[in-house]
Every structure is written in C-alpha cells, then in structure tokens.
Amino acid sequence: MRRRADTLGFTEGAVWTEAQVGTNAIGTALAEVAPVELLSGEHFEQDQHTWYCTACPVHDPRTGDLLGVIDISGPALTLHPAIGALAETGRRLMEAQIWRCHQEHLERLRQSAEPLLAATSGPALVVDDHGWVAHSSGVAVGARIPAPAARQTLAVPGYGVCVPERLPNGWLVRPYSGGRKVLLELDLSSAPSLQVQAGDTAWRRLVTKRHAEILALLHRAGPAGMSAEALSQALFGDTGHLIAARAEVSRLRRQLGGIVATRPYRLADGVRLTVTHGDAGEP
DNA sequence: TTTACAGCAGGTGGGTTGTT
DNA sequence: AACAACCCACCTGCTGTAAA
Structure with a gap:
C-alpha cells in the first residue's frame, strides 16, 4: 500500500491542495476547515x-490556528466505518499533546523564575517569548499579553x-510606576532618534521624521493629549487626514509599545520626554 | 433592566506613490 | 530595490439610545 501510495504522490514535499489536485480529503479538509471523507469517484483525479x-484538521489549542x-x-x-472516528481521535490526541507541552513549558518557565520572583516586590509577570503568561502577581491578566521583545516597551492592561x-x-x-519612570530623549536632528531609559536598561533607536514629529506634538500637548483630528490639523494643516x-x-505604537497611549493620543503615564536638536542650527 | 442596534474612534493589513 | 509616507477598506471595541 505504501508503494502504491508513493505513486500517487503521498510523499514528503508533495502539494495536496485543492488548487493542485482538485477535490481530495487533505486539500478539501484544509479548505473547509472541517473533517472530510471521500470515497472512490468523489475524488477529482481518476x-x-x-x-x-x-x-x-488539526488546530493549535492555544490560538485556534489551523496547523x-x-x-x-x-x-x-x-473502508471501515470507524476510520472517521480514528482520524478524529488522532486529532484530539495531537491537540491534547500540544496543550500539555504548552503547560509544561510554562510550568518550567515559572519554576526557573521563582528565585527572581521571590526577590521581587509588587506586580510582576513571567511570560514566554510569545507572551503566554506563566505567572502573574499583583494584577490579574489574561492568558496572554503582547509578545515581549528586547528594547521594546509594551502596554499591559492593569500594569x-x-x-x-x-x-x-x-x-x-514589571510595570514602571512611581519612582520607576521611562525617560525618553528625542533627538530632532536630520536623523531623528529616540533614547529610552527604563530602570537600569537604556537603548537608542532611529525613528522616522514623521514619528519624531508626532512624539514632539504629543510632548507639547501634555497629559491632555490630542485627538486624531487635532493631530491631523497639526501634521497636515487640516483635519482631512x-x-x-x-x-x-x-x-x-507598534514600534514603541506602551510609550504612546490612546484616547486621546498622549505620552503614557510615567513617561518623561525631553527634546534635543542634535544638528547645529536645526530648528 | 436587558438587549439590539447605530455611530464613532481607533487599529491594522495591504496597496500605491514618491524619493533615495 | 528599498524605504517612507500616505491612503483605503475593513475590522474591533466602546458608548449612547431606543425598544422590549
């Protein structure tokens, strides 16, 4: 049977989409995102x-993504009547295994962070590279937060x-609040850049002129912030943009995470911005 | 009091255009 | 070719309001 299957193209790297081979259980199940059973002439290819x-179909139990x-x-x-149930059981086993691996991964992460958590006071989260929460203290959060990245602030509801x-x-x-401020230094030179100082860590990143302009406008607006209309007026001279x-x-916001808050647009609480002009003579 | 609906603000993927 | 800027279309979430 395996030799005969090889002649059909049941081999690694073969494409079994509906677009390539017409109606077939694999491609049709992918297209319909539902179990499919085909017998004999129901296949497109003779x-x-x-x-x-x-x-x-097998889905990622964490995200619902089709795998x-x-x-x-x-x-x-x-064809035996139980074949469909066998495929369904296989699906359930695979998804259960994925979920179990996910939970074990989070548990290992939580255990490895325990010494650090013991020395930490106040709210804190331990998450994996995709933002899945292994541990939370202080404030309840959902199962997942935006994926963290090096040199990237992020906004976490409640934090x-x-x-x-x-x-x-x-x-x-960990949230930055009270004495833990995020200090920004915006350089409005010909190549605008933003220096970020958060706790013991600091980094600098280039920003576009337009983004630098927006940051400067939000800085000028203060805690009251700006509506999209006001921002359009300031950036383009009218409210039509x-x-x-x-x-x-x-x-x-995608670049800088939680540094820019919305409704209205403004610099987030705890963020202090200073503007410099690196180029001599640059206004 | 609850529910359905509309309107609005804001977020984002993707396409187009202009510049370097 | 790569990138920035701009724009559109569509989506989500919030809020106010009317009807049940």
Missing part, C-alpha cells in the same frame, strides 16, 4: 478512484507601561 481518504490535517487513506473496498527583562526562556515583565494620522500613530 487515479485516486480506487482509494478512500479520511482527513481531519494541518491527519489523513487516513487506503483501498476503497477496505501600564512595562519594560520586559530577559530570562533564560522567557521574560520578566484622520486616516493617515491614525495609521502613523498605530505604526508608532
């Missing part, structure tokens, strides 16, 4: 008419502006 194929399918194929005359600190297999995320203003702030 050389598959002596086969049955039963396919069941692939389990397919059971064989001679059409040997405010946070700067992640690298752990061996994950991140320690709301979409462009929103898009630019959205991209700025």
